[in-house]
Amino acid sequence: DCIFCKIARGEIPTNKVFENEKVIAFKDLRPQAALHYLFIHKDHSKDLNDMMKINPTQASDILGAISSFTQKENLIKDGYRVVNNIGPHAGQTVFHTHFHVLAGEPLGHF
Secondary structure, three states, X not given: OOHHHHHHOOOOOOOEEEEOOOXXXXXXXXXXXOEEEEEEEOOOOOOHHHHHHHOOHHHHHHHHHHHHHXXXXXXXXXXXXXXXXXXXXXXXXXXXXXXXXXXXXXXXXX
16 A cells, blocks of 8 residues: 555556656655656555665665666756655655655755
């Protein structure tokens, strides 16, 4: 019943910006920056710790996809932020490992 699994299988339409055999990326429905994308592995894991137990190469798949996408879209020119929230206290609301890519404007310091 995972919404991101349904997106990965094409059961729910989304604003896809990237896809390869292992990873899909799409625009966030509640953007926190001018450009806000979510990168997910097509195989389910609930968070980064779970992913590292199940199949640690999935993290490399996602980070490689982010690198390819940000270079292709020239986000590296001004920079971008990659965020991964683990658990509800960190703000994770969908329990399928995902990475946020934020760009397109100056981002606040934290």
